[in-house]
Amino acid sequence: MSFIGSAKEFFGFGPYDEVEDTYYDERSYREPRAEQVPQTSRSAHSAHSAHSAHSAQRGASYTAYESRSFTPEIVSTAPRSYNDAKEIGEPFRDGDAVIMDLTDLDTADAKRVVDFAAGLCFALRGSMLNLARNTGSRRRVFAIVPENARITTDELKRAARLA
Template identity: 50%
Template sequence: MGSVRKASAWLGLVEDNDSDERYYDDEYSEDAETGTGQPWVTDPRVQVASEKAEDTGRRIATVTPDSFRDARGIGELFRDGVPVIVNLTAMDPSDAKRVVDFAAGLTFGLRGSIERVATRVFLLTPAHTQVVNGEAAGRPADGFFNQS
C-alpha cells in the first residue's frame, strides 16, 4: 500500500482493507491468557489494578508515556473515571509540556483536578475523587515526634 493510500486510510477517507488481514489471526482470541494466569496487557507502560479493585471502584492507573502519541491512552483512562498518575521523566521536555497541557485541558473539561506529585510526575483525579493529604490539619507544633 502506498504512503498516500496509508495516509488516506489513517484519516478515514478510504477503507483500509489490508489492515484486517495483517493484524488479525484466526487463532487469536480476545480472552487469550499468557500462561501465567494473567490476561494479556495491551501496553506494558499502563498498569491498572486487579478486577476486584475494578469492581469496587478502587483503581488507579500509572502511565509512563514515551511521546505525545500516548496522551490518548491517558485521556481514555481519565474519561472512564480512573485516577491517572502520569510519569513524564522519560519524555523529551517539549513533548512533556504538551502532555501536561493536554492533561490540564482534560481535567478542566471533565471537572477533575491535576496535581504535581513530584518532578515531572502528575496525578489526574476525576471529579468524584478526593485526594487526602497525609499531613493532619491543625496538628500542634509540639507534636509526637518533636525532637526540640
C-alpha cells in the same frame, strides 16, 4: 407566491407575511413534559455514562438516573511521546485517576502532555496535581483526578513510588 416573490421575501426585499416559523418553536425549548423525560441508566465503565452523569447533574430537575457504585482506580502511565496521550485520556474519561510519569519525555513533549491533561481536567471538572513538587526528586510526575473521586494525595504518591 411565485418563485421571484419567494426569493425577494427570503432576501428581505419583499413583504414578509406572518408565517408560523416551524423551525423555531419557543415551546420546544421549555422544560419537557413528563412523557418526554429521558430515563438514563448508568454502567460503571461507560464513557457515555460519564457524560450522562454530568448532563443529569445539570438538569437534575427532570432527569432521573441511578446512583453510581463505581470506585475509581489509580492507573499509572509513563508515555514515551505525545502520541501516547490516549493512555492518559481513556482511563480518566472512564473515571479513574491517572498518574503520569513524564521524566523520560523531552521538555516539549512533556509540556504538550501536561497541556493535554489540563484540558481533560477542565473539560471533565477534574483536578491536576504535581506529585514530585517538594519531594526533592528530579522526576516529573503528575496526577489527574476525576471530580468526585475520593483519592488522597498520599495514595497517589504511594502509587507513584514517591513516598
